[in-house]
Amino acid sequence: MKKKLNSSTIRRFITIGLVIALTALFSLLSSNFLSMYNLSELFRNAAYLGLIACGLSVVMVGGGIDLSVGGIVCATGIICVHLSDIGLSGYMVLILGIITGGAFGLLNGFIVTKLKLTEFVTTLASGFLFFGLGLVFAYRDDHGTLMAHSIKSNTYLSLGQPLLPGGFYLISLVWVVLAIILWVVMHKTELGLYTFAIGSDEKSARMSGVNVAKIKVIGFIMSGAFSGLAAVFVTAYERTASTSLGNMREFLAIAACVVGGVVLGGGKGDAVSAFLGALFLAMLDNGLRKFGMDSYVVYMIQGSLILVAIAFDSQFAKISYRRRVKEQRLSAQTLTS
Amino acid sequence: MKEKILSSLTGVWAFRVLILLIVCVFMGISEPRFLTIGNIVNIISYISVYGIMACGMLFAVLIGGLDLSIGRVAALSGTIACIVARVGGFSATWCLIGIACAIVAGILIGYFHGFLIVKLAIPSFVVTLATSYVIYGAITLLSGGSRVDFVRGSLMDTISNARIVEFTLSSGKPFVIQMNVVIFIVFAVICWYVLSKTTFGRRIYAIGGNTTAAQFVGINVFRNSCAAYAISSGAACIGGLILMSSTSYAAQTLGAGYEGMVLMALIVGGINLAGGKGTISGAIFGALLVGIIANICTLVDFLNLEYLKFFQGLIILIVCIISVILETRSRRGKGRKAKQIAEMQAQDE
The missing domain is CATH 1.20.5 (Single alpha-helices involved in coiled-coils or other helix-helix interfaces)
Structure with missing residues (x-):
């Protein structure tokens, strides 16, 4: 019997098709789009967004939302620069950055599961809190005005240097590897299975004995830790941590997840969806800027894209639901006859 | 009778007044500048924009939605008003046309939100977050990325800075109530009337309380929700015009971050984000508290x-x-x- 494609596979193909189409379009229109330099820059930008989006996808698949990822990037980045100033090596800072981000995620998870606030309110407020924390920790001169402070630790800076002479950054490699690992975790382990279960129907998951609170907290910790990781690499590349770090990242990360096929409300999509979505958005940004489009046009396109993607997904879900109902009716008819 | 007095003592208002009193007494002791009449007028003038936006966003929150685009909508309204009025050299009629254009644009944005949220069933915070980026782009497109100044002394100046009440106190200090405070009070009273005295207000509460039930009762959920989002955006426009008038120019950064402040005001005011619960007085109380906190931050040196x-x-x-x-x-x-x-x-x- 011919196996029919299920809706998530179709959605995955649509995303891959979009990425390929955009690559083809930009490489035809611009000669240096596929140059080594541009690709490495593209993958660095995509990795910054993609790492956050991959972590966020765990929360979103579980039916939640995390609007605090931008704030986590800001606070963790500034804390990391402080840590390296104390004299810690870059690798220590990397580990501590992940832990700091994870701790912020743990705070979100604690408030959501123990204090029973909704995910949206919690992470919106804690996002303000983390951005505020960044401002509190930011480097200031004697008059209290913000000042630039560059990183001195060489090992820390080496995290942001290209790996190859042509330019290929560590963050891109880490992103690809982690996206694959996260895909395996989501599809081959109990943790992933439970996350999908909670995202599809939290009540029945709880009834079936899934420890919903634990899985949710793990999701938030992952989201925070990935944001912390991204913050370490970005501060290393930019050689400083400004307070505008992570600004708007929560919006772009949600956009990446949604465009890639992670459905708002949970149960569909995975880290690879987030990966593809981030790649698509970064490519769009890169290509449009190449044609001299200003950043505000890019904002407008990104904003419209998120709406189009969600509207598409809701219509797509309707169609695939109708198809499933029709099939079930057909099989029921054949059974009765 | 005794129970009534007791319940009013332990009720919501007693709680609010208590919080305000604690904050004011604490601040009055630690910072003598806080309890001067000039500073109190300052606070009320400062919260007029937040207050108007909070009253408007209350409608969106009451039906169980959210409006995170109000900061950008405010910036857009200021920009549109200035650009349109610039065509006629900031004469009084052209200023009025500009203001009208800005408010109409805001209401249209609100209806667009309502369409996406209700008809396409997209969560409200995603819609308004996404449109706020589109609007940000649109503002930059309109203004070319630079600030738009208006002519001093034109009608645009009057929106916020006209002095309605002005006299000198016995201590010799001037006491001034500006136009923005008057607009705020008028708008709040209108919102209070609409929410508590009209059928539209009851419908808003009904939709927020239970959308399905409201639909079964025969309420047109789509039309009323659209109107609620339109009021939210319209209020943001009025707030944006006042903001533009008081800063004396329009720019894309004008209302940045206001959605967070207004949300904080609503939450502090006891408005349930799940919808169906909340009053105008709560929103105004929240705005007042936010204004006081901001004022404290500016008065106290180490903050x-x-x-x-x-x-x-x-x-x-x-x-x-x-x-x-x-x-x-x-x-x-x-x-x-x-x-x-x-x-x-x-x-x-």
């Missing part, structure tokens, strides 16, 4: 105004946690009471 964001997050979280705890406790209390009554009835039988 930087930039730290406001930190407090913003902290306060939203703490207030939400307290309200959730109180709600579960009262629910448990109600359950216990019901159980007791049931037991007593069983004993009687």
Whole structure:
């Protein structure tokens, strides 16, 4: 019997098709789009967004939302620069950055599961809190005005240097590897299975004995830790941590997840969806800027894209639901006859 | 009668007044500049924009939605008003046309939000977050990325800075109430009337309380929700015009971050984000508290105004946690009471 494609596979193909189409379009229109330099820059930008989006996808698949990822990037980045100033090596800072981000995620998870606030309110407020924390920790001169402070630790800076002479950054490699690992975790382990279960129907998951609170907290910790990781690499590349770090990242990360096929409300999509979505958005940004489009046009396109993607997904879900109902009716008819 | 007095003492208003009193007494002792009449007028003038936006966003929150685009809509309205009025050289008629254009644009944006949220069933915060980026792009497209100044002394100046009441106090200091405070009070009274005295207001509460039930009762959910989002955006426009008038120019950064402040005001004011619960007085109280906190941050030397964001997050979280705890406790209390009554009835039988 011919196996029919299920809706998530179709959605995955649509995303891959979009990425390929955009690559083809930009490489035809611009000669240096596929140059080594541009690709490495593209993958660095995509990795910054993609790492956050991959972590966020765990929360979103579980039916939640995390609007605090931008704030986590800001606070963790500034804390990391402080840590390296104390004299810690870059690798220590990397580990501590992940832990700091994870701790912020743990705070979100604690408030959501123990204090029973909704995910949206919690992470919106804690996002303000983390951005505020960044401002509190930011480097200031004697008059209290913000000042630039560059990183001195060489090992820390080496995290942001290209790996190859042509330019290929560590963050891109880490992103690809982690996206694959996260895909395996989501599809081959109990943790992933439970996350999908909670995202599809939290009540029945709880009834079936899934420890919903634990899985949710793990999701938030992952989201925070990935944001912390991204913050370490970005501060290393930019050689400083400004307070505008992570600004708007929560919006772009949600956009990446949604465009890639992670459905708002949970149960569909995975880290690879987030990966593809981030790649698509970064490519769009890169290509449009190449044609001299200003950043505000890019904002407008990104904003419209998120709406189009969600509207598409809701219509797509309707169609695939109708198809499933029709099939079930057909099989029921054949059974009765 | 005794119960009535007792309930009013322990009620919501007593709680609010208590909080305000504690903050004011504490601040008055530690910072003598805080309790001067000039500063209090300052605070009220400062919260007029927040207050108007909070009253408008209350409509969106009451039907169970959110409007995170109000900051950008405010910037857009200021920009549109200035650009349109510039065509006619900031004469009074052209200023009025500009203001009208800005408010119409805001209402259209609100209807667009309503369409996406209700018809396409997209969560409201995603819609408004996404449109706020589109609007940000649109503002930059309109203004070319630079600020748009208006001519001093034109009608645009009057929106915020006209002095309505002005006299000198016995201490020799001037006492001034500006136009923005008057607009704020008028708008709040209109919103209060609409919410508590009209059928439209009842419908808004009904939709927020239970959308399905409201639909079965025969309420046109789509039309009324659209109107609620339109009021939210329209209020943001009025707030944006006042903001533009008081800063004397329009720019894309004008209302940045206001959605967070207004949200904080609503949450502090006891408005349930799940919808269906909340009053105008709560929204105004919230705006007042936000204004006082911002004022404290500017008055006290060791606090930087930039730290406001930190407090913003902290306060939203703490207030939400307290309200959730109180709600579960009262629910448990109600359950216990019901159980007791049931037991007593069983004993009687």
